[in-house]
Amino acid sequence: MRLLQPNLSNTEKENIKTFAEWLLQIGDGNIGDPDDSDPQNTSWVKIPDEYCITDNKNGLSNLISFIYNDELLRNLCVLQLQQKAIVCPKNETVDIINKTIIQKINKEERTYTCCDSAIPYNNDGGQTELLYPAEYLNSQNFPSLPPHVLTLKVGVPIILLRNLNIAGDVCNGTWMITTQLLTRHIEAEIITGTKVGQKVHLPRINLIHKDNVLPYIFKRVQHPVNTP
Structure with a gap:
């Protein structure tokens, strides 16, 4: 990951910060819809398009x-x-x-x-x-x-x-x-x-x-x- 590069723009730094916070929210269980078959332990998380690899x-x-x-x-x-x-x-x-x-x-x-x-x-x-x-x-x-x-x-x-x-x-x-x-x-x-x-x-x-x-x-x- 490009976390240590010194030449990042302010926009890139902000995007990285947002992505890191999103990952922490998932890890803490604050993001996601509970799965009906196991609502206590399993959740469905929708990954934003900007975080996905292009499907080609x-x-x-x-x-x-x-x-x-x-x-x-x-x-x-x-x-x-x-x-x-x-x-x-x-x-x-x-x-x-x-x-x-x-x-x-x-x-x-x-x-x-x-x-x-x-x-x-x-x-x-x-x-x-x-x-x-x-x-x-x-x-x-x-x-x-x-x-x-x-x-x-x-x-x-x-x-x-x-x-x-x-x-x-x-x-x-x-x-x-x-x-x-x-x-x-x-x-x-x-x-x-x-x-x-x-x-x-x-x-x-x-x-x-x-x-x-x-x-x-x-x-x-x-x-x-x-x-x-």
Whole structure:
């Protein structure tokens, strides 16, 4: 969001203030019509047209250009990237936006694919492997795991999904900038916290996902990062 830009006009500042107050009103439950099926906990909120993305092929592109202008994408700057973000309610929307932004960046690219497997709870390994082949497992995406196909470019921001070295601030939620995309590991530079500027190396690790709904334990061997 453009909250920290010093060159905003008075009109832009007032619009941002109005938008922030509107969000707070929603958070406090002061805006919205109660839902008949659950009036105590659920309300319907009408989003003003000026806060909506245009419903056409240029809507998403205009949003990305508003936050990450072409000059920034041509000359990636850590300080500016630290101050910008696009917040999405759904992971699939995040994936679409990330893919679109990465395509706009003219930098060295590398794609990493993972190795997925289903670990049975009991001694039925053969049956589990038959029922859940690799192609099916590769198509699965969970919020706590990186995607099966991880495409990165040098200079793009990434976010760490696991605690690798808590004492060194290499932990879940750490923002970094990719500096080298190597075959077996990723080199990145920390851009948040107390270790800003420190270089770290991120290997592929075993990532486990357990869910009572799944009849197996999901295992993915991949670099533990994603684009934020």
